[in-house]
Amino acid sequence: MDTHTRLDVLVIGGGVVGCAILRELTRYRASVALIERNPDICEGTSKSNSAIVHTGFDAPPGTLEARLLADARDLWPSVIADLHIPYLQTGALMLALTPEDLRTIEREIIPKAERNGVTLQPLTREEIVEHAPYVNPEVLGGVLIEGEGVIDPFWTTRAYCESAVLNGATVFTGEGVTELQIGEEGVVVRTSGGRELTAALVINAAGLWSDEIARLAGDDSFTIRPRKGQFVVVEEDHGVAQIILPVPNKVSKGILVTPIVFGGVMLGPTAEEVEEKTDLATTVEGLRAIREGVRRYVPDIAEAESVRQFAGLRAVGSESDYIIRASTAGPRLLHVAGIRSTGLSASPAIGRYVGELVRRELELVERADFQAELPEYLAETHPDEGDVVCLCRSITRGELLAALRSPLPPGSLDGLKRRTGAMLGDCQGNLCLPRILDLFQQQLGRDPLTLPKHQARSCPVAVRLAHTAGQEG
Amino acid sequence: MSTIDFSHVYRLAIVGAGLSALSALQAGLAGEDTLLLDYQDGPGGFLRHALTAPGLEDLAAFVRAAALPDRLTTCFRSTAVGLLPAFVEGEPHTLMVRQSSGTVEVRATQVLLACGGLELTRESAQIPGPRPAGVITPVFAHQLLNRGYAPGRRIVVYGQARYVQATAYRLAQAGLSVTLVSPPGEPVLALPAALSSALTILPPARLVALAGFPRLEEVSFERAGERVTLAADTLVYAAGLRANTHWLKGSGLALSAQGALEVNARYQTSVHGIYAIGTAVAPSLDHEQSLTMGKEVALLLSGGAL
Numbered sequence: 001m002d003t004h005t006r007l008d009v010l011v012i013g014g015g016v017v018g019c020a021i022l023r024e025l026t027r028y029r030a031s032v033a034l035i036e037r038n039p040d041i042c043e044g045t046s047k048s049n050s051a052i053v054h055t056g057f058d059a060p061p062g063t064l065e066a067r068l069l070a071d072a073r074d075l076w077p078s079v080i081a082d083l084h085i086p087y088l089q090t091g092a093l094m095l096a097l098t099p100e101d102l103r104t105i106e107r108e109i110i111p112k113a114e115r116n117g118v119t120l121q122p123l124t125r126e127e128i129v130e131h132a133p134y135v136n137p138e139v140l141g142g143v144l145i146e147g148e149g150v151i152d153p154f155w156t157t158r159a160y161c162e163s164a165v166l167n168g169a170t171v172f173t174g175e176g177v178t179e180l181q182i183g184e185e186g187v188v189v190r191t192s193g194g195r196e197l198t199a200a201l202v203i204n205a206a207g208l209w210s211d212e213i214a215r216l217a218g219d220d221s222f223t224i225r226p227r228k229g230q231f232v233v234v235e236e237d238h239g240v241a242q243i244i245l246p247v248p249n250k251v252s253k254g255i256l257v258t259p260i261v262f263g264g265v266m267l268g269p270t271a272e273e274v275e276e277k278t279d280l281a282t283t284v285e286g287l288r289a290i291r292e293g294v295r296r297y298v299p300d301i302a303e304a305e306s307v308r309q310f311a312g313l314r315a316v317g318s319e320s321d322y323i324i325r326a327s328t329a330g331p332r333l334l335h336v337a338g339i340r341s342t343g344l345s346a347s348p349a350i351g352r353y354v355g356e357l358v359r360r361e362l363e364l365v366e367r368a369d370f371q372a373e374l375p376e377y378l379a380e381t382h383p384d385e386g387d388v389v390c391l392c393r394s395i396t397r398g399e400l401l402a403a404l405r406s407p408l409p410p411g412s413l414d415g416l417k418r419r420t421g422a423m424l425g426d427c428q429g430n431l432c433l434p435r436i437l438d439l440f441q442q443q444l445g446r447d448p449l450t451l452p453k454h455q456a457r458s459c460p461v462a463v464r465l466a467h468t469a470g471q472e473g
Numbered sequence: 474m475s476t477i478d479f480s481h482v483y484r485l486a487i488v489g490a491g492l493s494a495l496s497a498l499q500a501g502l503a504g505e506d507t508l509l510l511d512y513q514d515g516p517g518g519f520l521r522h523a524l525t526a527p528g529l530e531d532l533a534a535f536v537r538a539a540a541l542p543d544r545l546t547t548c549f550r551s552t553a554v555g556l557l558p559a560f561v562e563g564e565p566h567t568l569m570v571r572q573s574s575g576t577v578e579v580r581a582t583q584v585l586l587a588c589g590g591l592e593l594t595r596e597s598a599q600i601p602g603p604r605p606a607g608v609i610t611p612v613f614a615h616q617l618l619n620r621g622y623a624p625g626r627r628i629v630v631y632g633q634a635r636y637v638q639a640t641a642y643r644l645a646q647a648g649l650s651v652t653l654v655s656p657p658g659e660p661v662l663a664l665p666a667a668l669s670s671a672l673t674i675l676p677p678a679r680l681v682a683l684a685g686f687p688r689l690e691e692v693s694f695e696r697a698g699e700r701v702t703l704a705a706d707t708l709v710y711a712a713g714l715r716a717n718t719h720w721l722k723g724s725g726l727a728l729s730a731q732g733a734l735e736v737n738a739r740y741q742t743s744v745h746g747i748y749a750i751g752t753a754v755a756p757s758l759d760h761e762q763s764l765t766m767g768k769e770v771a772l773l774l775s776g777g778a779l
Contacts, residue, residue, distance in 0.1 A: 232599075235719075280686060281603040305731075308596045310604060386575040388552035391512050392591065392719055396571060426715060427591040430609055431519065434616035448622060458606035458687035460613075462706065463623040465647055 005170075007031045009358055010189060010199035012177055012213055014041035016153065017339055018205035019160035020347040024355030026167035028364035033169060033199075034161070035191065037176030039452050040415030041408070042157040044207050046344065047418065048231070048280075048312025050258050050266060052243060053087065054345040055147040057113035057120065058253070063321040065342060068349040070117050073147065075348035082372045083159035085151055086261045092148035092243035093123070093132055095297055096140045101247040105143055109247070113145070120145055134239040136299055148243055150261045153344050154418035160347070162408045163374045173411045174456065177206075180216040182330040187217075200362055203334050203354065204327070208277045208315045210337035217329040224337065226277045226313040229269025230286040233260070233308040235426075238301045240265045246297060255293030257301060262421060265301060267294050269312070282309045307426060314341045324354065331361070377406045378419065389439070390432045392425020400436065404443040414454045416440075433460065475546045477572075477579055482565045483508045483546075485774075486581035488553045491518020492532070492760055493751025494587035495539040496767025501775055503542045508579065510570060512552040516541065518589050518752075520760070522615035526639035527646065528665060532760055548572065556584070556724040558744045566747060583746045585770065586721075586734060590714035590752035595683070598712060602683030605690075607707045611640040614709050623647055625707030629692045631680050632711030633659045634758035638668060640709060645671040652703060654678055654694060656712065675701075683708065714756040731756070740770045748774065 009025055011018045014036030025032040036043070053076060056069025080087045094109065096102040105122075113120045120143040123131070128139050165171055175193035180202065187202040206213045211224040237259065246254035258266045270286045287309060295302035317323045317338020327333035336354055343350070358364065381398025389397050403410060403419040410416040413423070416436065423429030423436070440446040448461040484506035487494050494509065495516055503509075513521055517536040524533040541547050554576070555569035565580040592610035607625055611632075614624055626649055630641040633655035642665075645651040651672040655661065657679055664674065678694035678701060685691055693702045716733040727735040727743035733756055734749040736742055742749050750766040 278686060279603075281684070282599075282601045284601050284682075287599055287601060306596070306599055309599055309601075383575075384573045386571055387550045387573040388512060388554065388571045391552065391717070394552070394554040394571065394720065397573070425591075426594075426597070426717075426719060427610070427612075428594045428596055430592060430594065430613040433613055434620060437620075448620075453606040453687070455687040460606050460609065460624060461617060461622045462607075462625045463649075465618070465621050465623055 004196045004198070005033070007033050007197060007199040008362060008364070009201045009203065010035065010187070010197055011203045011205055013205035013207055013210070014038070014161065014171070014173065015044050015046040015205065015207050015343065016042070016157045016160070016347045017207070017336055017343045017350055018203070019157050019164065020351035021203055021205060021336065021354045022164040022169050023160045023167070024351040025358060026164045026169050027355065027366055027370045028359060029367050030362065030364050032164070033172065033197065034164070035172045035175055035177060035197070037174070037192070038455055039174045039411035041161050041171070041173065042154055042418060043414070043454060045312055045315055046153055046157050048310050049153060049229070049341065049344060050231070050256060050269060051150050051153045051261065052258060052345065053149045053151045054342060055118045055145060056342070056345065057116055057118035057145055058109065058248065059116055059342070060320070061112060061115040064324060065322050065346065066116055068322070068346040068353060069342060071349035071352065072346045075352060079348045083156070083163060083374045084376055085155050085159060087149055087151045088259065088261050089147070089149040090242050090259055092145040092245050093128060093135070093142055094145065094245040094247060095128065095135060095142040096247055097136070097138065097296060099140065102141055104247050109143065118145065118147065132242055132244070134298055134300060135244065136297055150243065150259055151344070152261050156344065156347070158408065158419060159374055160351070162406065163371070165407050166374070167370055171408065177213060177216065180213065180333070182217055182327075182332050187332050201332055201334060201358060203336055203358070205336045207339070208313055210315065210335060214327060214335060217327055217333050219327045219329040219333070221328045222323050222335070222337065223318045225316045226274050226279065227316045228272040228274045228279060228311055228313055230282050230290060230311045231266050231268035231309065232287060232290050232306045233264060233266055233310075234301060234304040235264045235307045236304060237263065237265050238298070238304060240298060240301065244297050246293070255290055257294050257298045264307075267291070267301065274313070277313065280311045280313065282311050286311070308428070316340050324350070334358070378402050389435050390422035390425065392427050392431075393421050395420055395422040397439070400439050401443055404439060409444060412452045412454055413460065437461065475548060477508065477546070477548060477551075477570070477577060479577055479579070481580070483579065483581040485583045485585060486510065486568055486579055487585045487587060488568065489518065489587035489589050489751070489753075490516040490549070491587060491589045491751060491763070492520060492536070493763040493767040494585070495536060496764045497585070497587070497750065497771040498542065498545070499539055500768040500771035502771035503545045505544055507544070508546045508548065508581065509541065510548050510551045510553055510568070510579070512550070514549050519612050520636070522612060522619060523636065523639060523643070526615065526643040528635060528639040528642055528668070553588070554720050556721055556726070558725055558747060562745050584748070586742070586747065586749040586753055587751045587767075588717050588753045590756045591717050592711070593713045593715055595708070595710045597715070600680055600683060603686040605683070605686045605688050607689035608683065609707065609709055611636065611709055611711050614640060614644060618643060618647060623649055626650060627705050628652070628707040628709060629654060629703055629705040630709040630711060631656070633662060634711070635662065635760070636758050637711040638662065638664065640711060641672055642668050644709070652705070654680070656680070657696070714752055714758060716753045716756045718753060739773050740766065
């Protein structure tokens with residue numbers, strides 16, 4: 001392995017924020033790379049969230065977060081078009097069930113949205129029932145936030161990163177940062193893979209772990225706390241066509257009912273302060289709270305069968321706004337941290353904003369040959385690959401091989417799942433996983449014994465038996 | 474393996490070559506002009522992967538002996554992904570079928586849906602906990618064993634059926650440590666003597682939680698209000714089946730809330746000329762029921778309906 005590489009910019013963290021920044025940086029004449037410690041990108045907060053492209057109508061006015069959410073509203077249409085991201089502008093309905101809810105909407109929600117540049121449309125009970133016949137008929141009124149929509153968060157993250165790779169960026173996966181020294185020449189980063197990278201500038205987009213990256217440089221100016229959100233996925237949409245929002249309280253926006261861009265509905269999230277940054281467990285109490293929360297708004301869906309439940313962790317920073325600034329240890333380390341729950345929504349603007357900071361700092365020059373549009377690799381299948389592998393979702397061998405042949409092939413089974421939708425159906429991959437292991441071996445030469453499900457040391461194939469125990473019937 | 478004649482209207486198209494379809498064929502269902510389609514590489518349904526498991530010898534023998542009639546057009550690795558019933562009674566129905574060459578349309582006057590089931594997962598029962606590697610269902614375990622691999626070393630199998638016992642036994646025979654726990658409230662199956670010595674069998678208990686990440690570490694059960702936690706790197710969740718009917722949503726065929734195909738006493742679905750048998754109608758791990766339905770539908774359809 002070439003153990004020493006010199007770079008202009010190194011991005012730490014392959015979540016939606018790191019990948020959006022990486023893509024922006026490839027607009028300039030610069031050598032840029034991203035490092036992600038998991039076997040594939042999009043393995044943290046970016047994969048487990050409500051997948052909403054949020055207008056920022058309720059962001060604290062005057063914050064950087066509110067400003068970037070507002071900027072993102074203008075940037076999304078071209079990002080969605082260039083990267084071919086599955087997106088639905090569903091709109092969101094905030095429903096009032098009590099006279100107090102109505103007062104909160106009128107006195108707090110609408111004025112705050114105005115300050116954020118978002119106009120909300122008040123609706124009567126009758127208008128809501130006509131718009132959304134699936135909601136609790138006892139609703140008293142509410143508002144429509146027309147600009148809210150739902151997106152494929154995996155696609156978004158992967159497409160940012162893939163576009164960056166096609167524009168010349170390098171991506172290291174399965175390697176974490178173990179040392180970080182800020183020197184005269186730049187920042188020297190050592191990795192768990194034995195690599196030494198020297199970058200003129202390092203961007204810390206390590207999400208939940210960004211405070212620990214800062215610590216490596218001797219910077220303890222902020223901390224990140226995990227806030228858990230549990231979700232319940234329902235395959236039947238029960239007619240739900242808008243995002244349904246309760247009137248929020250101080251801690252969270254409450255339990256939402258959110259259409260999923262590729263079908264079905266997501267219920268959640270909870271908002272629980274937890275101790276561990278690895279606590280991704282769903283709980284009896286959490287799942288019950290979700291069902292009870294949605295029962296008041298969309299009664300029919302409260303009892304619906306669920307195909308999957310999961311938990312994600314928001315990265316909550318110790319400062320009241322996004323932490324986008326130079327490290328206290330030196331200007332060559334730039335933090336992009338504390339993004340909490342708006343990283344996906346603000347990602348185009350965070351990328352643009354950070355890209356601009358870096359351009360000025362390093363006096364970068366724009367390239368003439370930046371390709372904004374991503375070729376549609378996932379649609380490119382070869383003849384004789386049309387047979388179905390994932391039975392539940394009717395995903396073909398060709399679709400899986402196209403993902404394995406792409407410029408940024410998946411480094412884990414979940415990575416392939418996120419690129420294709422295979423293994424997301426009723427059997428959760430149990431039927432087709434062996435065939436998928438075969439495809440990884442055939443296309444990428446991956447040994448099943450070393451192929452992880454998600455993180456390191458998560459291989460579904462644990463043991464090679466001394467002799468074959470049996471043959472196919 | 475034969476090829477589909479797209480210009481032709483088949484008299485009967487059978488979707489699925491599992492036990493119920495094989496039973497129907499053996500009972501004389503296949504007339505001329507019949508097409509058999511299946512997702513897999515050969516007959517036997519998902520049980521196909523488990524045929525070498527100890528305790529399923531009779532079913533294995535049945536599948537091996539079920540010679541497919543020569544006059545039958547048989548297409549494996551051919552998956553029905555959609556069904557458009559005829560608008561007018563007597564007109565042919567259309568199946569959308571994916572094969573290696575692409576998506577094709579198959580037309581048939583009558584359709585027999587024997588498309589089986591999918592194994593229920595831990596997620597379908599909303600067992601709380603993280604989502605580590607090592608939480609699987611039997612069909613994955615059997616396919617790994619067939620390839621010369623095992624899913625883990627310390628395995629808990631949770632379920633209660635002959636197929637579940639056979640899965641546990643086969644894993645134990647591969648040299649792995651296996652504990653079998655059945656859910657409470659179900660009739661306890663007699664255990665073959667050889668089985669009870671090869672693995673650890675615990676009294677019935679309800680699975681309540683998982684722990685460990687990125688790999689499974691513990692499985693917790695509740696029995697009479699008491700919690701029992703077992704160390705395990707693998708959980709084979711084998712609590713049952715659901716009908717494999719996701720592909721029929723939008724077809725207009727009546728499905729139960731759980732997705733099972735609704736049929737009358739003559740195995741006819743809500744659409745004239747479309748019949749259904751087996752796990753797709755009655756999702757359970759009981760193979761006898763599939764065999765019986767196959768025989769009955771063969772008699773009904775051969776006795777005049779066809």
